[in-house]
Amino acid sequence: MPVRQNSKKLFFLPLLISSALFSQAHNVSDGYQKPEDPLVIRNLEEWQDLKFGLFMHWGTYSQWGIVESWSLCPEDESWTRRNPEHGKSYYEYVKNYENLQSTFNPTQFDPQKWADAVKKAGMKYVVFTTKHHDGFAMFNTRESDYKITSSKTPFSKNPKADVTKEIFNTFRKEGFKIGAYFSKPDWHSDEYWWSYFPPKDRNVNYDPTKYPEKWNRFKKFTFSQLNEITSNYGKIDILWLDGGWVRPFRTIDPKVEWQRTIKVEQDIDMDKIGNMARKNQPGIIIVDRTVPGKWENYVTPEQAVPEHALSIPWESCITMGDSFSYVPNDHYKSSQKIIETLIKIISRGGNYLMNIAPGPGGDFDAIVYDRLKEISGWMEINQSAVFATRTLPPYHEGDLYYTQSKDGNTINIFHLDEKPEYQAPAGLSFLLPEKWTPKSLTVLGVSSKIQWERKGNRIYVKLPEERATLKYATVIRIRR
Known part of the structure; x- marks a missing residue:
């Protein structure tokens, strides 16, 4: 089964996929373009030395313990199913989901506790979800009131309310490279899912070529939020852009199943975004996931590891539990399995971005800290064989x-x-x-x-x- 970039709670995906399927899903064979900017090349080389990173999916959805964002998507898939207790009709469900903002108050939030634990376990960079597909901003954006720092959100009164700022500053102080995850689609924005039409699937629900002014407003909105992230949050090393269906129509690969569902032009103007980001953050790595070309500086198999070494920069994003988002009583992988996966990844030239999801209170499950402590004991002895190595x-x-x-x-x-x-x-x-x-x-x-x-x-x-x-x-x- 090829890597599906459309979901992050895929219990059924194998941790090994063939290099042929990997290439098909990520256009590796004919799409990768090596960066020419010497600062980007140097940053990529440094990033390839790090090997082990922390991924965090966190948002209001943690309160329900559900798949991040995807229950808002009107597609009939296992990861989009809705609990009728949260709303009998689709629109009632959406209203209640968006109202989670009014109860989000993760008072246990302590990024220093996270940084201390994962640093001992050998992690050296962090990628945090500043905004997922649901559009809820975990940073202090001026472009929307659907954000953690809004007065509608109880946590806004906390001195650490801008959690993106707190996480980036804390991890940067501990020597981590900083990565900002950002969803290109925004299902809360009326410029993406226009309220005049019902949403049909994950894609924009109108034809941008028929309504260019509306699409241009969405492009401006996206550009402005990314400008905020790359201007107001200190040094950012990686801009990790998700939602690969937002792409120029000409880049669709008909051999990839999920890309065949894209029916309209969704060119977000990555040249404008990428040039702005590089102006704000010289040398920043940009990862426009699954869209081959100058803005996909490394490729990102999800819940999977290619069977063979690859000659281009790559990173597997894999969950410690079963889910990318917080789920009560999640099944966490053993330290044995985590270290085995790390070894396989680095022997094939990749990095391991392991996802750990904070809960609604703002902390990891206790078992996560147990796993990290066990991993740290192995890293103390063997880290010289892991970091700054090559195939x-x-x-x-x-x-x-x-x-x-x-x-x-x-x-x-x-x-x-x-x-x-x-x-x-x-x-x-x-x-x-x-x-x-x-x-x-x-x-x-x-x-x-x-x-x-x-x-x-x-x-x-x-x-x-x-x-x-x-x-x-x-x-x-x-x-x-």
Whole structure:
């Protein structure tokens, strides 16, 4: 199944997809354009060193514990279904959904607590949802009163009411790169879903070529909000634009199922937006998701990992739980599974953007902090094999995954067994990359001397009893 950019609560998506399907969904083979701006190139290189980031979907919808925004969409899909307790008719439901603004008061909000926990777990950048498809702004926009800082929102009286400002300032102070998620479609805006017509699906509900003045007002509205984010919130490193159906009609790929649902022109003028963002934030990475060209600086498989290494910058956005938005009693992935996924991603040249959803009170579930603490213990020992590394053929052999240092003088071989609880084997054998003459071999987290030998193009390693202390994965380091 190809990556679906239309939903973020896809329990049924596999965590591995073929490179062919990945290319089809993201136009990798013929659409990626390497940036020419030297500041953007440098920022991308730095971003590729970071490997592990935090994604946060948070909004008024957390109060109902539902899929973010999508229940407003009049499509018959599993992720758009509405609870009749929240409104018997569609319009009653929308009214009640939008009225969640009047009860949103996340008084437990403490971004320093989040930053401390995820930093110890090795995360080095953050992407926060400043506005999702529902149009509710989690920042202090002047363009709409549908926002967290509105007097209609109880949390507006809190000194930390502009949560985007608080999150960005806090994480930036801790050394994180800062990413602003922003939805191009806005289902609250009368310039996108015009109240004269009922909404038909996720797309604009009128023909922009027939009503150009209305569409131009929406373009101006979108430009103004993005200008606010890139002007008023300090240094922004990544502008992460979602809602890929808002795109020039000529860019639609008919081979991609969800893109075939786009019936009208929805050109938002990305050149104007991108040039403005780069003027406000020189070197900013812009991610116009699924729209190939100069403004998709890296590609973003969702809830999926390509099977093979890719030669372009990419990032998998994957949830820690089952959902991108907060759901009570969500099923969170084990630390074992999270670390296995991280290793697979970095061995194929990608970054892992792991989503954790704050609840209605403004904090993560307690189990999230348990997971982050467990991950931090593994990172303390093995972080040198994770960060600032690059791919290395053969990339992957059986249960073994390879990375190398950027200077090419160190190889890291990760062993996984993908059982519920990892047990390091007594011995390992792996293929030595071409033109490599190893001078030393160590196992991270093991102080004992390691017995090893080379036979032809293979290395044979005997692990000591101390291997029993290793958790989640064994990491072998070779230097030449």
